[in-house]
Amino acid sequence: MNTSLKQATLQAYRLLVYRRALHPELFDIKGQRRISHGEYDFEAWIMPGSHCMRFQHDGQCGTELVTYQDANFPERGLETTIPCAGEKDHEQELSETINFMATVQTETLPQNLYESTYRELTEFGRESEALMHLWDDADGGKCASILDVQRFRCEIHAQSYHLIANSGLVLRTQTIFEHKDADAEG
Numbered sequence: 001m002n003t004s005l006k007q008a009t010l011q012a013y014r015l016l017v018y019r020r021a022l023h024p025e026l027f028d029i030k031g032q033r034r035i036s037h038g039e040y041d042f043e044a045w046i047m048p049g050s051h052c053m054r055f056q057h058d059g060q061c062g063t064e065l066v067t068y069q070d071a072n073f074p075e076r077g078l079e080t081t082i083p084c085a086g087e088k089d090h091e092q093e094l095s096e097t098i099n100f101m102a103t104v105q106t107e108t109l110p111q112n113l114y115e116s117t118y119r120e121l122t123e124f125g126r127e128s129e130a131l132m133h134l135w136d137d138a139d140g141g142k143c144a145s146i147l148d149v150q151r152f153r154c155e156i157h158a159q160s161y162h163l164i165a166n167s168g169l170v171l172r173t174q175t176i177f178e179h180k181d182a183d184a185e186g
Contacts, residue, residue: 008049008068008164010106013084013171017102018063019094020077021054030133030145037151040179044147044158046131051147051160055177060095064102064175066160084171101176106169114168118142121161141165154179 027047035042040057050067065073066084082088088104109117122144125132130148137143146161155178162171 017080057179062094
């Protein structure tokens, strides 16, 4: 698949945090994963150059969207917008029962380092059975969006990698959604 992501520049990328779910028709979803575990439900979508994750517990919801698009995403329920350039840490209580933590790291690599990083991360994605979408950009470079998810008793850990060849961009996120379980405290 040849997809043009010319607008997927480092400056365009941002992380949006919502206290609600987002509708799938807003996105060009290439893969999804659903997890129901104990007291929570989780859903992840992978798109070219972006991802969306929803965590739900006890009637409350938290959603992370990482995107380069300047689309008209909903304002209702939007809690935080964070530019992805550089290194960022963010922690937030999304409800009485849901905590959210994210780390974002970006780098722009020369072609040889980008290509070896691409090989390493796509191999990791295959081995870990991560959600992956691979494509060639308009210039013929290899691009990837990878989302690896681990489930635990009261939380989800997710690592994403978005690799955009035409700019040598590598964007990495690490996210934790956790619910406060009264039985686990104390």
